[in-house]
Amino acid sequence: MAKPNLAAPGRANAPIAPLTTLRLGGPAARLVEAPTADAVVEAVRAADAQGEPVLLLGGGSNVVVADEGFAGTxxxxxxxxxxxxxxxxxSVLLAVEAGEEWDDVVSATIAEGLGGLECLSGIPGCAGATPVQNVGAYGVEIADLLVDVDLYDRRRDVVRRNVPAAELGLAYRTSALKGRDDAIVLRVRFALSGGDDSAPIRYPELARTLGVEQRARVPAAVAREAVLGLRRSKGMVLDAADHDTWSAxxxxxxxxxxxxxxxxxxxxPHWPAGPGLVKLPAAGLIEQAGFRRGHPGPGGRVALSGKHVLALTHRGxxxxxxLLALAREVRAGVAARFGVVLRPEPVLVGCRL
Structure with a gap:
């Protein structure tokens, strides 16, 4: 007997731009809303059966879709x-469905009196994307807390449960899942200490804001508010009325x-990044290459954020x-000044730098 298609019926020629934080990109040939993990699997199976390419979309916060749109599902x-x-x-094991809004997850753990995720407050997007990018901020990254994930393996057409974090190749802002769509995250699980203290405050800017020494702990709720304040000051908390947050x-x-x-x-500054390696601040390189906050791109329709040069924003x-013209200008300027080639963090769909 055929398996039922649990996904909602698809919409043809559906706009993608409103579903992204950049509010840019052309339409999808077909858009399917998948309200459960089973519905995700069935929607992908249906597209595969038709030979259609598939784009997976959560909160749309880390993706740039070409102006031509996406010719698939x-x-x-x-x-x-x-x-x-x-x-x-x-300790506490926290299981989260992939479509949950990430900051709602963080807020809920704080409300439960649980610390650990507070430094990842205010990050847009859905929970299922966090291990793909190994999301990190203010000295904490997903790799520090992730236990395992449930994955849909498209090649074998099976759901793999409890795939250990150690198998995901988690590294700085990347993983073995990034840039591919044959292993789809359906569910994630994190280990939290069970107490209401924050993780050790490692990031110097956050420590200064809190007025504590690095590696001190504070109540998780206090750390969350400090992180949200810092992110707002850089245009990194979504606000539909603030074009500085129309970014990826x-x-x-x-x-x-x-x-x-x-x-x-x-x-x-230079930060240790492993044996013989150092990490440099991209924002510092951009500024010292001569780019300032608010630097405009073509026609002023896009620009560097007025609060933080690392964000490329859509002004309407x-x-x-x-956007890509501005990104190329910044990348070329940094390369000419320092000989360093910057790499994009968002996933580019149907386009490239």
Missing amino acids: VVRFTSRGTALHRRPDG GSFFTNPVLPQDEAPRVDGL GGSVAD
Whole structure:
């Protein structure tokens, strides 16, 4: 007997731009809303049976879709649900459906008196995308907390449950899942300490804001408010009325280079990034290459954020072509000044730098 298609009926020629934080990109040939993990699997199976390409879309916060749109099926995760399991050692296992809004998850853990995720407050997007990008901020990243995930393996047409985090190749802002669509995250699980203290405050800017020494702990709710304040000051908390938040977040990753190849520039910090490697701040490179906050792209329709040069923002009436032109200008300027090639952080669909 044929399996039922649990996904909602698809819409043809559906706009993608309103489903992204950039508010850019052309239409999808077909858009399917998938309200459960089973519906995600069935929507992808149906597209595969028709030989259609598939684009997976959560919160649309880390994706740039070409102006021409996507000539296939966009499967949008709308699955919801979380579950807490308190373990004998006092720690807590948190299971989250892939379509849950990430900041709602963080807020809910704080409300439950649970610390650990507070430094990842205010990050847009859905929970299922967090291990793909190994999302991180203010000294904490998903790799620090992730236990395992449930995946749909498209090649074998099976759901793999409890795939350990150690098998996902988690590294700085990447994983073995990034840039591919044959292993689809359906559910994620995190281990939290069970207490209401924050993770150790590692990030110097956050420590200064809180007035504590690095590696101190504070109440998780206090750390969350400080993180949200810092993110708002940089236009990194979504606000429909603020064009500085019409972005894909940080557009470039901080480059990691061999120590002997990293440029030495006054005022530009270097952070250890493994044996013989250092990480440089992309924002510092961009600023020292001569780009300032608010630097405009074509026609002023796109621009660097007025609050933070690492965000490329849509000011209204723009296009992905405009955005990429600005990104290329910034990348070329940094390369000419420092010999460092910046890499984009968002997923580029049907377009490239």
